[in-house]
Amino acid sequence: MDLNNIDLFALQTTYMKKDSTTKALCKALNPYFIKLSQDVKLALIYSRIDELDVQAVDELAWQMHVDFYDYTLSIESKRRLVKSSLEWHKIKGTPEAVEKASSSVFGNSKLEEWFEYEGEPFFFRMDVDITEQGASPENLKKLDILINEYKNKRSWLEIIRIFLTAKGTMYFASTISSGEEITVYPWLSTETVSKGKLNIATANRFVEETTIYPKREV
Structure with missing residues (x-):
């Protein structure tokens, strides 16, 4: 239970919560109980x-x-x-x-x-x-x-x-300067590799001959 934000209606039983008079009383008295909980602190x-x-x-x-x-x-x-x-x-x-x-x-x-x-x-x-x-x-x-x-x-x-201790603010700054030298010499080919795409087509032909003779009557 939070005494700083007391809710009288929440303290009622399930049966009493169905009573309209109880609902009205809780709503009317709630502000007074909250103020009372604040005033109690003055004793501390x-x-x-x-x-x-x-x-x-x-x-x-x-x-x-x-x-x-x-x-x-x-x-x-x-x-x-x-x-x-x-x-x-x-x-x-x-x-x-x-x-x-x-x-x-x-x-x-x-x-x-x-x-x-x-x-x-x-x-x-x-x-x-x-x-x-x-x-x-x-x-x-x-x-x-x-x-x-x-x-x-x-x-x-x-x-x-x-x-006595003297207090103050000290500021420190630093910077870094760096450089890089790159020399590119003429490109010389020492190995030649040829790459390409080769398409090879294959086919398979199968021929079957079937002879059907006239069906004889029995």
Whole structure:
């Protein structure tokens, strides 16, 4: 049964389909049931984040207690923050939480603890690819706020290494020039072959002589 295109008459028994009143009721009520099936979807909010408008996503961010949320972000970034909020609350204060939050907003990010690069104890550094977002002062400030929201309280950010990738379109063209030289020498006949058609006729003549004598009466 397709609830989006429900047909009440098709749900009736064979006997009821013969009843004129049933036919009329099904035809009259069908549009209302179709509208009801569409309105039911409005109750599904969290599972339809990718379909919601920006105002609804902003309200969900408040409801889901998203730690870092900027109303100037794109609708795609807002949706990723809301959808991941529950997961990040479970791992908040870990390098994984910082990496995932930063990657969802700015781009591919990696966190290194002090002991991974021989730094000072309790410090860490971040590698962030902000090719898509850009390195404006506003975005760098947002990145700093995001990191502080998801890192643990005893760790301190030492440095953020920014990576930018230049994108462009390159065109390549190629051509092939080729030639061929053919020399035709005078034709010399080295062998003569004569071809023709020969018709041969044959005949066969057979002659038989038969003598019939007058039949005698008995």
